[in-house]
Amino acid sequence: MIFRQLTHDDLGCASYLIGDDDAGVAAVVDPRLDIDEYLRLARYLGVRIEHVIETHTHADHVSGHGRLVAATGATIHIHRDAAPAYDHEPIDEGWELRLGALAVRALHTPGHRPEHTAFTLTDTGRSDEPWAVLTGDSLFVGDIARPDLAVDREEGARGIFRSLRGALLPLPDTVEVWPGHLGGSMCGGPGMDLKICSTIGFERATQDLLGIADEDAFVERALAGLGPQPPNFRAIVELNRGPLLREPLDAHPLTPRQVRAAAADGALVVDVRTGFQFDEAHVPGAVNITIRRAGFGSKLAWIAQPGQPLVFAGRDDETALQAAGLAAAVGVREVAGYLSGGMTAWRDERLPVERVARIDVPGLHERWRAGDGVQVLDVRERAEWEAGHIPGSVHMPYHDVRGVPAGIDPARPVAVVCGSGQRSAVATGLLRRGGVREPLHVVDGGVPAWARAGWPIATGGA
Known part of the structure; x- marks a missing residue:
C-alpha cells in the first residue's frame, strides 16, 4: 500500500498520494497547485495517477486538479453538492473506490462547506476495518475547521457539530487522523497543531470542543475564536470550481x-x-x-x-x-x-532606494517613557490587541492599512509593532506608501516582549 503526505508549508496545507504499487494505481487527494512532486513520486513508485479526490472546493488555496488532469488524464471525484464547472465524477455518502488492496470510502461531513467529504482508508490485505481517515477541513490535530467560508457561520458550525458526532467521532479510537491542514492555515483556529497526524481516540480525549455534547454550547464556543476571513476566499473558490487551470503562472x-x-x-x-x-x-x-x-x-x-x-x-x-x-x-x-x-x-544601475529605520523593543520603551512624540501603531489582530497592548497605541491590523490610520499624524514618527516584527515589516511599507513620513520598524520582538519585560500593558478595546 502507498500512503504519502505532502505538505505546503507556506499555507499549512496537506495533500496525499495513496494507492497500491502491486496494482500500479494511485490517487491524489486535495492536490496543491504545484504537481511536480506527485508526478515524481508516481514515477519513482511505478504507479499511474488515475484519480484525483477533492474533499471539498477549497477556499484558501488553488487546487492542482486541473494540472493533474492535463498531465495524467485522471478523473476528478468530488461530492455532487460542489457542482463544479469541470468534468468530474460526482460522489455521495458511501461511495467507494478500490485502488488495488486499498479501499477508499466517502463520509459526507458538511460544515466547513456543504459538499465537504472525509475518506476512510482500509488496507483490505490486512483488515476489513479502516486504519485511517483523511479528514480534509473538518477535524484537525488539536482543532476543528472554521465554519464561515461557504454558508452562514452558525449554520456551518452546526453542520460541523453533526458531522463530527455522526460520522467521525464514532470511528474506532485507533483510526489515524490525517487532516487537510496543519498549524498556520487560515482554515482552522489557534489550536491547530504542526503535528502531521493524530488518532480519533486522542483527539476525542484531548480536544475540549469535542467533549461538548450540547449543540448550542458547541456553536457558541466554535464561533468565539474565529479570526478574520481570508480576503480572497470567494475568488479562490471560483477558480477551483472551474474551468480547470491547466497551465502554471508565467512570470516574466x-x-x-x-x-x-x-x-x-x-x-x-x-x-x-x-x-x-x-x-x-x-x-x-x-x-x-x-x-x-x-x-x-x-x-x-x-x-x-x-x-x-x-x-x-x-x-x-x-x-x-x-x-x-x-x-x-x-x-x-x-x-x-x-x-x-x-x-x-x-x-x-545606481537607481534611488528607500530605507526604513529600525528600533528594538527596549528602544521603543525608552522613547515611549520619555514622551518624545513617537506614535505607536499596533498591527496585530483585534483579539491580540484586546488581550494586551502598549498604552496609548493606535490599533489597525496590518492587512487593513491602506493610507494613514485614524489617530496617526503622518508628519511624526510612527513605531509599527506586532508580535514578532514580521507583520510590522509589511505595515511599514504600506504606511510609507500611504503618506507616513517616518515609519519605524519595531524588530526583535513586539508586544509580547514588552509585556515580558514588565512594562505597562492596557487591555480591552480602549
Whole structure:
C-alpha cells in the first residue's frame, strides 16, 4: 500500500498520494497547485495517477486538479453538492473506490462547506476495518475547521457539530487522523497543531470542543475564536470550481528600468527578502513580505488589490520566481513580472532606494517613557490587541492599512509593532506608501516582549 503526505508549508496545507504499487494505481487527494512532486513520486513508485479526490472546493488555496488532469488524464471525484464547472465524477455518502488492496470510502461531513467529504482508508490485505481517515477541513490535530467560508457561520458550525458526532467521532479510537491542514492555515483556529497526524481516540480525549455534547454550547464556543476571513476566499473558490487551470503562472523577467516604469504605472513592488535587507534599501514604494517565513501567500492575498499588477523583487531570480508560484497558489495571478537579477541589479544601475529605520523593543520603551512624540501603531489582530497592548497605541491590523490610520499624524514618527516584527515589516511599507513620513520598524520582538519585560500593558478595546 502507498500512503504519502505532502505538505505546503507556506499555507499549512496537506495533500496525499495513496494507492497500491502491486496494482500500479494511485490517487491524489486535495492536490496543491504545484504537481511536480506527485508526478515524481508516481514515477519513482511505478504507479499511474488515475484519480484525483477533492474533499471539498477549497477556499484558501488553488487546487492542482486541473494540472493533474492535463498531465495524467485522471478523473476528478468530488461530492455532487460542489457542482463544479469541470468534468468530474460526482460522489455521495458511501461511495467507494478500490485502488488495488486499498479501499477508499466517502463520509459526507458538511460544515466547513456543504459538499465537504472525509475518506476512510482500509488496507483490505490486512483488515476489513479502516486504519485511517483523511479528514480534509473538518477535524484537525488539536482543532476543528472554521465554519464561515461557504454558508452562514452558525449554520456551518452546526453542520460541523453533526458531522463530527455522526460520522467521525464514532470511528474506532485507533483510526489515524490525517487532516487537510496543519498549524498556520487560515482554515482552522489557534489550536491547530504542526503535528502531521493524530488518532480519533486522542483527539476525542484531548480536544475540549469535542467533549461538548450540547449543540448550542458547541456553536457558541466554535464561533468565539474565529479570526478574520481570508480576503480572497470567494475568488479562490471560483477558480477551483472551474474551468480547470491547466497551465502554471508565467512570470516574466523585467529590467530595473521596466520595474521602475511598472511602479510608476501603479504596479505594487513586493520585496520578498528579509525585513533587515528591505529596511536597509529597497525599491521606492515597495512593500516587504519575506519569503523566508511561512505565511507569505496569506499575507500577499491580504494586501494585493484586485486589478493591481505585482512585481516581485528578491535577492535573486530564484526567490522571485518562488514568490510568483506562491502567489498563484492563493489565486493572485496578476503578476507583471520580477526584477531580473534581484536588488543587486537595481543597485548596479545606481537607481534611488528607500530605507526604513529600525528600533528594538527596549528602544521603543525608552522613547515611549520619555514622551518624545513617537506614535505607536499596533498591527496585530483585534483579539491580540484586546488581550494586551502598549498604552496609548493606535490599533489597525496590518492587512487593513491602506493610507494613514485614524489617530496617526503622518508628519511624526510612527513605531509599527506586532508580535514578532514580521507583520510590522509589511505595515511599514504600506504606511510609507500611504503618506507616513517616518515609519519605524519595531524588530526583535513586539508586544509580547514588552509585556515580558514588565512594562505597562492596557487591555480591552480602549
